Amino acid sequence: xxxxxxxxSWVICKSGTSVKIECRSLDxxxxxxxxxxxxxxxxxxxxxxxxxxxxxxxxQGVEKDKFLINHASLTLSTLTxxxxxPEDSSFYICSATNPGHYSNQPQHFGDGTRLSIL
Amino acid sequence: AQKVTQAQTEISVVEKExxxxxxxYETRDTTYYLFWYKQPPSGxxxxxxxxxxxxxxxxxxxxxxxxxxxxxxxxxxxITASQVVDSAVYFCALSEAGEGNNRLAFGKGNQVVVIP
Numbered sequence: 248x249x250x251x252x253x254x255x256s257w258v259i260c261k262s263g264t265s266v267k268i269e270c271r272s273l274d275x276x277x278x279x280x281x282x283x284x285x286x287x288x289x290x291x292x293x294x295x296x297x298x299x300x301x302x303x304x305x306x307q308g309v310e311k312d313k314f315l316i317n318h319a320s321l322t323l324s325t326l327t328x329x330x331x332x333p334e335d336s337s338f339y340i341c342s343a344t345n346p347g348h349y350s351n352q353p354q355h356f357g358d359g360t361r362l363s364i365l
Numbered sequence: 366a367q368k369v370t371q372a373q374t375e376i377s378v379v380e381k382e383x384x385x386x387x388x389x390y391e392t393r394d395t396t397y398y399l400f401w402y403k404q405p406p407s408g409x410x411x412x413x414x415x416x417x418x419x420x421x422x423x424x425x426x427x428x429x430x431x432x433x434x435x436x437x438x439x440x441x442x443x444i445t446a447s448q449v450v451d452s453a454v455y456f457c458a459l460s461e462a463g464e465g466n467n468r469l470a471f472g473k474g475n476q477v478v479v480i481p
Contacts, residue, residue, distance in 0.1 A: 279467065290456065290473045291410075338408060344467045353400065353460075354469055358409040 250274055251343045253357025261365055262333060268326045268360045270341030276321040277343035281354060282314070285338040297324050331364045338362075368392060369459050371472035378447050379480050385443045386475045388457030392438075394418075396462035399433065399440045400469070405453040413455075416440065447479045 250273040258266055270280055278299050283291040297303040297318035305311050313335075315327040324343075328335050338361050342354035370389045378384045390399065401413040414424065416433050424431045428445045444451050457472040 281468070288476070290471045293468070296468065340408075340410065342469075353398075353412065353415050354467055356402075356410040356412075358407075361408070 249355040251277075251341065251355045251357045253341050253360055255360060256358060257361045257363075259363045259365065260331065263330055264364075266328045266331055266362060268328075268339055268341070268362075270324045270326070270343065270357050272322045272343040272355070275343075275355075276345055277324075278321060278345050279343070280318055280324040281342045281344075282316060282324075282326050283340045283342070285340060285359075287338075291340060294326075328362065331362070333364045336362055336364045368470040369457050369472035371457055371475050373475050374473070375476040375478065377478040377480060380449060381446050383443060383445050384447050384451075384477060384479075385441055386455055386457070386477070388440045388442065388472060390438050390440065390457070390459045392459060392461055394461040394463045398460040398462075400458040400460070401431070401440075401442050402456045402458065403453045404456065404474070410456070413442075444477070447477075449479050449481050452477060452479045 252271045252273055254269045280297045282294045284294050285291050293306050294309045295303045295305045295316050297316045299318050299321050303316035313329055318324040338359050340359040342356045344354045368391050376384055397418045399416045403411040403413055414431055421433050421435055430443045432441045454474045454476050456474045458469045460467055460469050
């Protein structure tokens with residue numbers, strides 16, 4: 248159980264394009280989803296925390312207008328990279344959890360999206 | 366201040382050797398959870414273990430074992446008789462109950478290279 252599907256797994260697009268990444272919890276309700284960014288040979292950097300039905304909480308230094316996060320349902324969160332540029336190229340990973348239901352539920356991770364902006 | 370420290374950046378071992386990955390954490394919470402994840406070259410994060418702060422028992426799962434010592438704030442991970450398929454980046458992570466949303470703080474990761 249606890250499967251998280253992330254789509255697409257790989258995106259290559261031109262500079263200036265907006266790219267949407269979906270994160271779905273397939274068999275549980277995810278009240279909280281996290282979005283991470285990972286550069287090569289580095290750790291996961293938390294970008295934002297999204298709670299279903301409310302605005303996402305962004306980490307310091309992450310541009311809200313650049314990385315739009317929507318968590319409209321208990322099973323879906325989306326990250327839109329607006330007007331992407333080459334410096335936005337990275338590996339983006341989402342995770343989902345339901346901290347309200349059980350006190351110590353772990354995060355379940357998607358397989359990640361490799362974004363390459365030309 | 367970094368909450369999770371994984372000091373060894375890259376570790377190379379010859380196949381069948383044992384390898385131990387160190388993880389030192391920092392928290393003021395009395396209730397917290399520690400995790401290890403494996404990230405193979407394909408990129409996905411594979412959950413290996415979760416340990417809560419009240420359970421200091423060591424654990425063994427196949428060739429994997431974990432040593433949790435609250436006295437030294439460490440949660441070390443050992444791979445016994447390493448295999449080429451163990452080549453990956455391994456992340457230690459901490460979740461503090463006080464955060465309330467299961468937020469994870471990751472260490473920088475250990476790149477393990479198993480040489481055949």
